Amino acid sequence: MEHLDKKGLIELENTLISRFTGGDAEAFAGLVELYKDRVHQFIICILGPDREAEDIAQEVFIQIYISLGNFRCEAAFSTWAYSLTRNVCRRRLRDRGRAADLFGGAGDEAGHELRDMAPSIEIKLENEETGKTIRAAVAGLSPLHRSVIFLSCWEHFSYAEIAEALDIPVGTVRSRIHNAMAALAQKLEPVLNPDRGERQ
Amino acid sequence: MNCLSKDEFIDYLFSEDRSIDRAGMEGHFSICAGCRAKMEALKQLKTAAASVAPDPLPGGFTARLMGKLAERDAAPQAAAVPALFTRFFRPAWGFGLAAFAVAMYAGVVFLTGHRAPRPATVEALYFSDGPATVNSAFFAPEAPSGHNGVPGGNRAGYVYTDSCETARCGIL
Numbered sequence: 168m169e170h171l172d173k174k175g176l177i178e179l180e181n182t183l184i185s186r187f188t189g190g191d192a193e194a195f196a197g198l199v200e201l202y203k204d205r206v207h208q209f210i211i212c213i214l215g216p217d218r219e220a221e222d223i224a225q226e227v228f229i230q231i232y233i234s235l236g237n238f239r240c241e242a243a244f245s246t247w248a249y250s251l252t253r254n255v256c257r258r259r260l261r262d263r264g265r266a267a268d269l270f271g272g273a274g275d276e277a278g279h280e281l282r283d284m285a286p287s288i289e290i291k292l293e294n295e296e297t298g299k300t301i302r303a304a305v306a307g308l309s310p311l312h313r314s315v316i317f318l319s320c321w322e323h324f325s326y327a328e329i330a331e332a333l334d335i336p337v338g339t340v341r342s343r344i345h346n347a348m349a350a351l352a353q354k355l356e357p358v359l360n361p362d363r364g365e366r367q
Numbered sequence: 368m369n370c371l372s373k374d375e376f377i378d379y380l381f382s383e384d385r386s387i388d389r390a391g392m393e394g395h396f397s398i399c400a401g402c403r404a405k406m407e408a409l410k411q412l413k414t415a416a417a418s419v420a421p422d423p424l425p426g427g428f429t430a431r432l433m434g435k436l437a438e439r440d441a442a443p444q445a446a447a448v449p450a451l452f453t454r455f456f457r458p459a460w461g462f463g464l465a466a467f468a469v470a471m472y473a474g475v476v477f478l479t480g481h482r483a484p485r486p487a488t489v490e491a492l493y494f495s496d497g498p499a500t501v502n503s504a505f506f507a508p509e510a511p512s513g514h515n516g517v518p519g520g521n522r523a524g525y526v527y528t529d530s531c532e533t534a535r536c537g538i539l
Contacts, residue, residue: 195436199429208421221424228432229439301415320416325383341377348377348412355415 173323176201180244188236195235199228202245205322206252212313213256216306223259227252242331245322249332304354312347319344368395370402376409 180201186194207224211217230251238247305313311333318324318332329344330337368391371379378387396403 192436192440196429196433199432203428204421204423207424211422221428224424224428225432225435229436232436298418302419305416305419316416319381320413321419321421326381341374341381344381345373345377348409348416351416352408352412355412 176245177243181240184235184238184240184244195232198231198244202248203228205245206248208317208321209249209252209314210256212317213253213310214259215310219259223255226259227255230255243328246324246328246331249318250334253332253334300357301355304351307354308347308350311343312350315340315343315347316351319347368392370399371395371406376406379406380409380413 180198183194183197183201187198203224206227207220210220210223210227214220214223217223227248231248234251238244305316308316314333315329318329322328324332326337326340329335329340335343368388371392375392378384379389379392396406
């Protein structure tokens with residue numbers, strides 16, 4: 168997937184939003200193209216692999232379509248879109264009779280301290296096998312850690328943006344990132360430190 | 368500068384806050400192998416996490432969505448009317464209005480006595496073959512209440528004479 172730089176992306180989405188609110192419904196298709204995979208990924212971060220993820224993504228974009236007229240560009244569109252996605256997922260969980268407190272703190276235990284994970288070899292990211300291992304490691308994290316990693320590492324969101332997207336206090340974002348990275352380090356231990364794994 | 372805390376490591380790699388002393392941190396990394404190794408490990412972890420691209424949605428998602436939105440826009444009236452109806456005419460409000468109307472009607476009937484039982488008018492007919500005669504006891508204005516079981520004041524009498532019996536015009 169092409170990853171535009173943040174400034175370019177904001178300019179493009181603002182142009183599309185202006186065209187849409189000016190009556191050009193086709194501009195909405197452009198916004199969908201920009202965000203469909205990211206919204207889908209965020210849904211998977213929250214719910215895990217879900218056969219209804221595509222339906223939920225449709226529901227999210229319908230919500231965006233309905234509410235976009237009221238969107239004020241004071242906040243970033245991406246943050247707003249992720250907040251809507253979070254709410255749709257929460258509602259879906261409630262409909263399924265599951266706890267809808269997504270990021271209240273459950274699942275935020277640190278795997279271990281970051282000091283333990285100094286790598287003895289470099290992760291070969293171009294290696295297909297390593298890519299699968301990393302993806303599986305991220306998938307094995309809690310919804311909170313998956314979401315924090317997605318927003319901080321992939322989306323490069325600021326603390327304030329992460330706080331708004333996940334509906335958590337700004338003051339806790341730093342510790343959430345730390346705990347998520349520590350949990351990921353623990354999952355990737357065999358890749359990061361194969362010697363240590365053998366010694367234990 | 369002392370060794371970095373875990374929050375400072377996170378700030379160094381993830382925060383865009385310009386007030387962070389990056390130069391001081393980098394100076395520390397140049398002299399502290401432990402912090403440098405930790406920072407490198409964290410940076411590598413971040414790069415690894417950032418390499419996980421979003422799972423793409425199946426093809427045709429946008430077209431299906433836009434089709435659904437077009438259908439939705441094509442029937443705004445049909446959707447709007449029930450929405451307005453349910454917003455302004457909720458069943459509970461209907462029951463409330465009906466109960467209020469019944470209460471108002473009952474109140475009006477009670478206050479005006481419109482439906483209260485009223486004594487029937489007593490009619491007395493007198494036939495005479497001579498000049499008209501009047502039963503003064505019956506028509507007496509001071510007749511006691513309950514005379515003949517009928518309260519006074521609700522009486523009407525007709526006196527007929529021979530001359531007007533056929534025409535029945537002798538209304539008193």
